[in-house]
Amino acid sequence: MAKLPAIPAIPPQSVPLDAQARRAVARRAMRPPSKKGGGFQLFLLGVGVIALAVFAAPTCVLMVFGMVPSIVAYVVDRGKRPMLAFTIAPLNLAGLMPYLLELWTGHDQMPTVVHLLTNVYVWLVIYLSAGAGWLVFMGMPQVMTFVLQRSLDGRKEKLKALQSKLRADWGPQVGGGEDQI
Amino acid sequence: MSVQPQANPSMSTTSGATVRLKDRFDIHYDKPLPGLRSPAAPAFVAEDIKTPGTRHFALICDPKMPPRLEAVRKLQMLKSYGVLTPVEVGAVDWAPANRRMFAMVFEQPLGDRLAGPTDNAITPWGEEALVAHVVAPLVQTLLDLDREMLPHRGIRPGNIFFRDANRRIAMLGDCVTAPPGLYQSVVYETIEGGLAQSHTRGSGTTAQDLYALGVLVLHLLFGKLPCAGQTEEKIVEDKIKRGSFYALVSEQRVPTGLSELLRGLLVDDPQARWRLGDIQMWLDGRRMTLKQPAPAIRAPRGFEIDGEECETARHLALMLDMQEPEVAGRILRGPNFETWITRTLGDKQVVEAINTAFSTRSESAAGTSGQTAQLVSRVLMALDPPAPIRFRDAATAVDGIGALLAVTMLTGGDLMLPSEILSARLPQFWSLRQGSAKGEDQATIRFFDKMLRYLDDKRPGYGIERVAYEMMPGLHCLSPFIEARYVEQMRDMLPAIEFAVQAKTIDVSPIDRHIAAFIGVYENNVDDGLLYTLIHADPATRVLGTLQLLAYLQETYGPPMVPSLIQLFGQQAKPVIERFRSRYTRARMQTGLTAILKENSLRKLADYLDSADEQRKDAQRFQKARLEYQQTIKQVEKATQQTGELMSTAKLAGHSVAVKIASLISSAIIGVTLFAMGVL
Numbered sequence: 001m002a003k004l005p006a007i008p009a010i011p012p013q014s015v016p017l018d019a020q021a022r023r024a025v026a027r028r029a030m031r032p033p034s035k036k037g038g039g040f041q042l043f044l045l046g047v048g049v050i051a052l053a054v055f056a057a058p059t060c061v062l063m064v065f066g067m068v069p070s071i072v073a074y075v076v077d078r079g080k081r082p083m084l085a086f087t088i089a090p091l092n093l094a095g096l097m098p099y100l101l102e103l104w105t106g107h108d109q110m111p112t113v114v115h116l117l118t119n120v121y122v123w124l125v126i127y128l129s130a131g132a133g134w135l136v137f138m139g140m141p142q143v144m145t146f147v148l149q150r151s152l153d154g155r156k157e158k159l160k161a162l163q164s165k166l167r168a169d170w171g172p173q174v175g176g177g178e179d180q181i
Numbered sequence: 182m183s184v185q186p187q188a189n190p191s192m193s194t195t196s197g198a199t200v201r202l203k204d205r206f207d208i209h210y211d212k213p214l215p216g217l218r219s220p221a222a223p224a225f226v227a228e229d230i231k232t233p234g235t236r237h238f239a240l241i242c243d244p245k246m247p248p249r250l251e252a253v254r255k256l257q258m259l260k261s262y263g264v265l266t267p268v269e270v271g272a273v274d275w276a277p278a279n280r281r282m283f284a285m286v287f288e289q290p291l292g293d294r295l296a297g298p299t300d301n302a303i304t305p306w307g308e309e310a311l312v313a314h315v316v317a318p319l320v321q322t323l324l325d326l327d328r329e330m331l332p333h334r335g336i337r338p339g340n341i342f343f344r345d346a347n348r349r350i351a352m353l354g355d356c357v358t359a360p361p362g363l364y365q366s367v368v369y370e371t372i373e374g375g376l377a378q379s380h381t382r383g384s385g386t387t388a389q390d391l392y393a394l395g396v397l398v399l400h401l402l403f404g405k406l407p408c409a410g411q412t413e414e415k416i417v418e419d420k421i422k423r424g425s426f427y428a429l430v431s432e433q434r435v436p437t438g439l440s441e442l443l444r445g446l447l448v449d450d451p452q453a454r455w456r457l458g459d460i461q462m463w464l465d466g467r468r469m470t471l472k473q474p475a476p477a478i479r480a481p482r483g484f485e486i487d488g489e490e491c492e493t494a495r496h497l498a499l500m501l502d503m504q505e506p507e508v509a510g511r512i513l514r515g516p517n518f519e520t521w522i523t524r525t526l527g528d529k530q531v532v533e534a535i536n537t538a539f540s541t542r543s544e545s546a547a548g549t550s551g552q553t554a555q556l557v558s559r560v561l562m563a564l565d566p567p568a569p570i571r572f573r574d575a576a577t578a579v580d581g582i583g584a585l586l587a588v589t590m591l592t593g594g595d596l597m598l599p600s601e602i603l604s605a606r607l608p609q610f611w612s613l614r615q616g617s618a619k620g621e622d623q624a625t626i627r628f629f630d631k632m633l634r635y636l637d638d639k640r641p642g643y644g645i646e647r648v649a650y651e652m653m654p655g656l657h658c659l660s661p662f663i664e665a666r667y668v669e670q671m672r673d674m675l676p677a678i679e680f681a682v683q684a685k686t687i688d689v690s691p692i693d694r695h696i697a698a699f700i701g702v703y704e705n706n707v708d709d710g711l712l713y714t715l716i717h718a719d720p721a722t723r724v725l726g727t728l729q730l731l732a733y734l735q736e737t738y739g740p741p742m743v744p745s746l747i748q749l750f751g752q753q754a755k756p757v758i759e760r761f762r763s764r765y766t767r768a769r770m771q772t773g774l775t776a777i778l779k780e781n782s783l784r785k786l787a788d789y790l791d792s793a794d795e796q797r798k799d800a801q802r803f804q805k806a807r808l809e810y811q812q813t814i815k816q817v818e819k820a821t822q823q824t825g826e827l828m829s830t831a832k833l834a835g836h837s838v839a840v841k842i843a844s845l846i847s848s849a850i851i852g853v854t855l856f857a858m859g860v861l
Contacts, residue, residue: 083836090847097854105858129850133843140842141828141835148831149824156820159813166810170762170803174810 058103058113065117066096069130088133095129200273205231206286208239210277217289219340220298221246222358227286236289237268241275241282244667245591246359246380247584248283250655253357255329262344263322264333264353265290272657272667281667283657290352292343295401303338305404308436312464315341315351315401316442319394320460322353327387327457334361334385336393337369338400360584361385367413368406369393372425372449375417376499376576377569381585383578388451391460392425395446398439399429407431414503421496425449441469450474451567480526486512494531498564501557502571510553513560534563534614541610555605562607566614570607573598579608579625583652586645590659596645603629603636603648642712646698660695662687671703672738675731675746682745689753690715691746692727700730707733721756725791732783742781750786751778757790762803766795 052060070092074085099116106112116122166174198211207228217224222240229235242248248270256266267285275282295315296303306315319336326333333356340354362382367375371392374382399407407429408416419428426447435443442463445455453474455463463469483490484497486504491497501509512518523532538559544552558572569578575598577585586599602608612625635647650656657669658677663686666677674696681687692700697712707730714726728750735743751774758770770790777789823830855861 083840086840087836087843090843091850094847094850094854097851098858101854101858101860105860132846136843136846137836137839139835140839141832144835144838145827145831148827148834152820152824152827156817159817159820163810163813163817166806166813169764170806171764173762174803174806175814176807176811 058110059100061110062099062103062113062116063096066099066126067092069127069134073130073134084134084137087137088130091133091136092126092130095126098125199228200275200284201230202227202239202273202284202286203269203271205229206237206239206269208241208273208284208286210275214238216293218298219355219358220364222285222355237286238289239284239286240355240358241284242358244278244280244282244657244664245588246363247587247591247653247656248285248359249357249361249384250669252331252361253285253655255331256357259325259329259331261322261325262352263318263325265342265355267357272669272673280665283667283669285355285358287355290342290344291346292348292350294339294354295341295343295348295351296338298339300339301406301409303401303404306401308402308438311398311401312439314343314349316394316398316460317464318344318350319353319397320457320464323387323390323394324457324461326390332361332385332387333390334382334393335365336390336397337365338397340364341397360581360588362389365393366406367416368400368408368429369396371451372417372420372495373567373569373578375413375420376502376571377578377581378576378585380588381569381575381577381581383569383580383584385578385580386451387457388454391446391454391457395443396429398443398446399435402436402439403433418496418499420449421493421499445469448474478526478528478531480521482521482525484518484521484525494526494528494564495568498561498568501564502561502576506554506557506573507550509557513557531564534566535560537613538563538610544605551601555601555607558605558607559610562611562614566611566616570602570611572602572605572607575599575602577602579611582608583649583656586649587653587656590649600636600645603633606633640709640713641692641694641697641715642701642709644694644698646695647701650698650702658695658699660693660699662691662693663696668699671700671734674699675734675738675743676740678731679740679743679746682749687749690723690727691749692730700734704733706737719756721760724750724753724757725787728783728787729791732787735783743783744781746783747778747781747786750783754790761795761799763799766799770795 049060049064052063067089070085070089073088074082077084099122103112103116163175199207199209201207207230209226209228212226214224214226217238217240219240221243224238224240227237227239229237250270253267253270256264260266265287267287269286271284272281273284275284319341323333333353335354335356340356342352342354344350344352360380360382361384362370362374363380365374365379365382369392370377370382371389374385374389377383396407408419408431411419416428422428426444429447430443442455442460445459445463448454455469459469477493477495479492483492485491486497486500489500491500501512504512522528522535526532538556541559554573558570561568561571569576569581575585582599582602585602586596588594589596589599606629608629609626612622612629615622632648632651635643635651636645638644638647646659649659655669657667658664658674662681663674663677666673666680668674668677678687678691678696682691692715697715700707701709701712711726711730714722715730717723717726731743731746735741754774758767758774761767761770773789777786780786852861
């Protein structure tokens with residue numbers, strides 16, 4: 001097995017930090033877009049919807065109307081990856097699932113679909129579940145910010161404490177002050 | 182004076198009214214012997230505790246006058262009965278003076294002095310008795326001394342004893358307790374010796390002893406000091422103008438039998454003066470032909486100074502020396518002087534020497550007046566080459582410069598004078614004027630060039646102090662810390678420093694410029710670099726340098742215990758320990774120091790504080806810590822940078838987590854729904 005190249009413990013001091021940051025940004029820019037091949041997927045989705053409409057029209061209608069929040073989220077999310085849609089869609093589907101089951105376990109007929117779609121509580125359940133997804137989507141970055149901030153602060157405190165200890169043990173010269181030797 | 186018993190056996194101890202010298206002689210300082218004293222060295226009874234019954238006396242040297250220690254060594258090797266020879270010498274704790282003094286123990290002569298130390302008038306001696314009982318034994322002694330190249334330089338009636346109670350064999354007295362010729366009357370000195378200051382006459386040669394012997398013969402013969410009643414200046418001037426023989430004999434009639442001897446001994450030209458072999462032949466009854474010295478060139482017309490007509494260059498030099506340097510300088514630069522020298526006197530050698538004197542560059546810290554004084558001094562040397570170096574108020578033989586420097590230091594005089602003599606290269610100029618054997622001149626010039634280098638070197642171990650110890654062997658260390666301990670050999674140095682620390686005379690650095698120079702002269706093994714550390718800017722390096730130096734002295738000479746010095750260094754160890762960067766190392770060193778101090782060894786303390794291994798380890802650990810610190814700085818910077826990017830990162834991560842959470846929740850809801858509706 002070929003040996004991995006040794007990873008230097010410390011980056012070379014000659015490289016300035018802002019240069020490292022620029023390099024990191026450049027690496028990120030070079031990542032292939034996540035929506036590569038999105039047209040084909042959309043085509044497959046279209047084919048699936050048409051097939052569903054042909055073979056299970058009530059289910060198709062209920063899903064089209066019930067998954068509107070997810071579709072909207074997909075449309076409005078202009079990110080490289082439609083994270084909003086990915087968050088809302090599962091919960092949206094979970095909200096829709098009781099009515100899909102009701103449809104599948106009862107008579108899979110259009111009047112049942114109409115009955116369901118005319119029931120305001122059905123809409124409320126479906127949209128609340130999608131809203132919950134939206135809330136999760138909106139809230140998680142705040143939570144992550146809080147967690148990461150705490151983590152970084154803790155790390156910096158530890159480093160500062162180590163610096164203080166080194167200074168106490170070796171004097172200010174350890175930090176690059178005037179060398180008396 | 183509280184006299185501390187010393188561990189060093191070579192040092193003296195005291196008991197009652199006695200002080201012991203080197204475990205052999207008890208010197209009774211309550212029993213003076215006025216009949217045996219030297220002018221500045223009182224005599225006391227000394228008892229040989231190893232050989233009771235012998236009669237000894239001790240001379241206690243004046244600490245302001247350096248003794249002739251080289252002469253002591255030569256005399257001890259010579260073991261001549263014809264001169265008082267020190268049996269034992271050394272410094273002793275001299276309670277009456279509340280300090281240490283240099284003592285010399287001699288065997289007491291059986292006979293008494295030829296005359297009292299201050300007696301100018303004495304009973305005249307008969308010609309035969311004089312030759313048989315004084316001249317013959319003294320010549321024999323001088324022959325012994327000449328073999329060791331040791332001029333006595335103290336031949337005078339007050340310094341001559343008899344080896345027997347019947348006063349039949351004369352012997353020379355003390356010649357070692359003071360600089361050569363110090364207590365000689367000007368009458369007993371040659372013209373050159375008379376021109377010099379009494380303490381700077383230098384060792385000279387046996388020829389000067391023979392001149393003094395000639396004066397002694399005259400003195401004993403007539404029963405009174407020649408030229409008695411005249412001032413010293415007048416005596417010297419008379420000798421210059423008339424020649425020593427005529428100046429000293431004056432109107433008196435010299436017996437025919439001694440005339441030849443006196444004429445031979447009192448010749449002013451040392452080359453033409455009788456030598457010891459000539460006197461021996463004369464004593465054996467051979468009649469000698471007097472060597473006629475070349476007469477001094479006389480000018481047909483004298484050069485007038487202060488109404489005095491100077492016909493010879495030597496006389497002119499004397500008269501110029503009597504003037505103030507500025508006045509003499511004006512005379513020298515005047516047109517009459519040049520005319521007189523070149524046309525009237527017409528001595529080519531003098532003209533050439535004066536030209537050299539004028540062309541020699543004069544540089545002086547004293548400015549123009551200093552330059553004039555240097556010019557005058559050089560011209561005096563050109564006019565009268567054998568005369569001593571005369572510069573401002575100093576008049577010194579070239580081999581008396583050491584004594585000049587030493588006495589100036591001992592008496593707290595102005596050191597500028599001897600310094601300027603050396604800086605102006607006057608001894609070198611004097612040497613070049615002598616026209617003696619070339620090798621001798623060159624050796625003198627090289628020696629003084631070396632002294633000049635030492636003088637100009639301001640680092641510890643050099644400077645004027647080093648010059649003094651180099652030029653005056655036997656001069657004790659004149660450091661204010663230990664001067665009263667009379668350290669004249671290295672083995673006494675550390676006990677003296679320990680004593681000074683104990684007496685709180687030393688409270689900071691135990692080594693000053695004098696001690697450093699003394700060590701530099703007598704310790705070839707001490708590296709100059711070690712001496713330079715004594716003035717290092719870093720206090721720790723200074724302390725360590727001092728400690729290493731004293732540790733070397735303790736290892737080499739002892740004593741094994743120096744508790745006060747150890748404590749002093751214990752107090753001064755802080756900056757040394759502070760050199761270690763690690764506080765743990767510092768704490769460990771500080772803790773271990775107490776145990777090391779208890780061991781009372783300067784070497785162990787030096788090795789402990791100056792451990793190269795500890796320093797290397799400390800430096801390595803420090804580099805490691807420094808590296809670690811640099812890494813923490815980078816990591817803190819990275820964390821700060823990450824804080825700046827926190828929002829975007831948290832957004833990405835939050836959305837990703839939101840997807841996962843939504844997936845999990847929805848899976849759970851779907852599962853529950855399926856279960857509740859009986860699908861599962």
